[in-house]
Amino acid sequence: MHPSQVLFQDQQQPVLLPACDHYAGSEKLMHKSISLQNDLGPVFDITLDCEDGAATGNESDHAILVANLIASEQNQFQRIGVRVHDVDSPYFELDIAIIAPIAASKLAYLVLPKINSAQQVKHAIDKVNQQFSPHRPSPLPIHVLIETHGALAEVQQIAAIPQIACLSFGIMDFVSAHYGAIPSNAMRSPGQFTHPLVMRAKLEIAAACHRFGKIASHNVTTEIKDTAIVAGDATRAMMECGYTRMWSIHPDQIKPIVKALSPRSAEINEAISILGAAQQKEWGPIQLNGRLHDRASYRYYWTLLKRAQQSQIQLPEQGYAFM
Numbered sequence: 001m002h003p004s005q006v007l008f009q010d011q012q013q014p015v016l017l018p019a020c021d022h023y024a025g026s027e028k029l030m031h032k033s034i035s036l037q038n039d040l041g042p043v044f045d046i047t048l049d050c051e052d053g054a055a056t057g058n059e060s061d062h063a064i065l066v067a068n069l070i071a072s073e074q075n076q077f078q079r080i081g082v083r084v085h086d087v088d089s090p091y092f093e094l095d096i097a098i099i100a101p102i103a104a105s106k107l108a109y110l111v112l113p114k115i116n117s118a119q120q121v122k123h124a125i126d127k128v129n130q131q132f133s134p135h136r137p138s139p140l141p142i143h144v145l146i147e148t149h150g151a152l153a154e155v156q157q158i159a160a161i162p163q164i165a166c167l168s169f170g171i172m173d174f175v176s177a178h179y180g181a182i183p184s185n186a187m188r189s190p191g192q193f194t195h196p197l198v199m200r201a202k203l204e205i206a207a208a209c210h211r212f213g214k215i216a217s218h219n220v221t222t223e224i225k226d227t228a229i230v231a232g233d234a235t236r237a238m239m240e241c242g243y244t245r246m247w248s249i250h251p252d253q254i255k256p257i258v259k260a261l262s263p264r265s266a267e268i269n270e271a272i273s274i275l276g277a278a279q280q281k282e283w284g285p286i287q288l289n290g291r292l293h294d295r296a297s298y299r300y301y302w303t304l305l306k307r308a309q310q311s312q313i314q315l316p317e318q319g320y321a322f323m
Contacts, residue, residue, distance in 0.1 A: 003275065003322050006283050007299045012213045014303050016310050017166060018079065019261035020044035021217055022248040025053025027065060034074050036251055042077035043258050043312050044248070049083045050095050051113050059091045060098065067102035078106050081143065086114035087124045096131045104135035109165060111143040114173075116150035118157035125163055141165035143217070146205050147173035159208035168247065169205050171198065171219035188222050189229060193236050206242040218243040224250040234260035244307070262311040263304050271301035272319045279322075 004013060022044050024033040033046045048069065054062035070080050082099060085091040099107065112124050125142055132140045142163050146152055147170025159167060171192060175182045178197070185191035186198045193199065202218075209216035218237035223229040234257045237243040246257045263271075277286050278298050285294040305322055308315060315323075 003279075003283075003298070003302050007295055007302055011299070014306070015165065015213055015215055016303075016306055017215045017245055018043055018045045018258075019245055019307075019311060020248050020254050020257040021047055021081075021168070021245060022251070022254055023047045023049055023083070025049040030066075030069055031074075032251060034069065034080070036254070037079065038074070038076050040254075041312050042079045043310075044079075044254050045108060046080045047083050047111055048080060050091075051083050051085050054091075059085070060094060063091075063095045063098040064102075067099040070099070070103035070106050075106050079108050080106075081109035081111060082107065083111035083113060083145075087112065087120055087127075088114070092124070093127060096128055100131035100135055104132045104140070107132075107136075107140060109141040109143050111145060111168070113145045113170070114148065115144050115146070115158070116148050118154045118161065121158050121161055121164070125161070139163050143168060145170045145173075146201070147171075147177075149177060152201055152204060155204055155208045156211070159212040159214050164212075164214055166215040166217050166245065167205050167209050168217035169202055169219045172222075174198070174201060189233050189236075192219070192233075193240065199241075202237075202241045202243075210242060215245050216241075216243045218246040220247045220249050221253065222249075225252060227252060227256045231256040231260045237261075258311055262313060263308045267304060268308050268313070268315065268319065271304045272316060272322075274298070274301050275305070275322050276318065 022033055024030045024046060030048055037044065037046055048066045050063055050066055066082055084095040110128060112121065115121055121144060128140060143166040144158055144164060145168050146155055158164065172187050175187050182195060182197055186195040206216040221230045221233045230253045234246050237246055238261055244261060246261060248254050248257055274288055274293055275298060277288050283295060283298065285292060302322060305319055309323055
């Protein structure tokens, strides 16, 4: 039997998404991002931005531009999503009405910003499904930005909604919503990993995602050019907070994020050794290098190999036997 059948008989298989979610708002940056994705492969997603990307008075034309790019032949991997205006904006329904008939079949996901409650998410999803269902065979995956007090208070209920695939932390809006009670240095490192209220938000989002099998996506790094800070933030987001995905706001951030959130060679080799020994014992408990392993650790190492494959890492030949 395939490891996915043996190891997850009693549990939900993990949902995997590319490690990096790159945001692009202007036409120039959209084209540049798509070109880079076509060069590197689907190791990162692209989110085309209608909320902050559209100039005032140009919302309709911007949504048409986004829809046409998603529907075009440039979208080779169909890993491009869109962030629409918030649900209370008059442009929310305009965005989805424009994008659905043009790009529904090739759209990877839709991001909902400025959410305040689980009920608001459900209302927005109903509106999205009304527009998109006639144009695609399966429900559109929904990503939700957790950046308000209300959304954080109901993060478990939001993560439980079946159509939700990913929750992202919007750190800048979240800190700003405290009106100076959280200092501005908590929007960046090292403060973002030490301030108790910010860390509480990050951990509650990650815990809700892991409870319901959703992806936790970490907030932006505002230091655009310093790739060491970007890589450090991504590493801490994964190691300390349980995030497996992170935003990028500049093309120079993409590779450091992907590398930081991808398994290392030593981890991959260890996973292959453990899974190989387990398979020989028909997935019963084993001892390897003086350590006990059973199906709990096999699930961990099999998921690690899947994450490596998602990041387009060339696995040793024996690793592909488990994929």
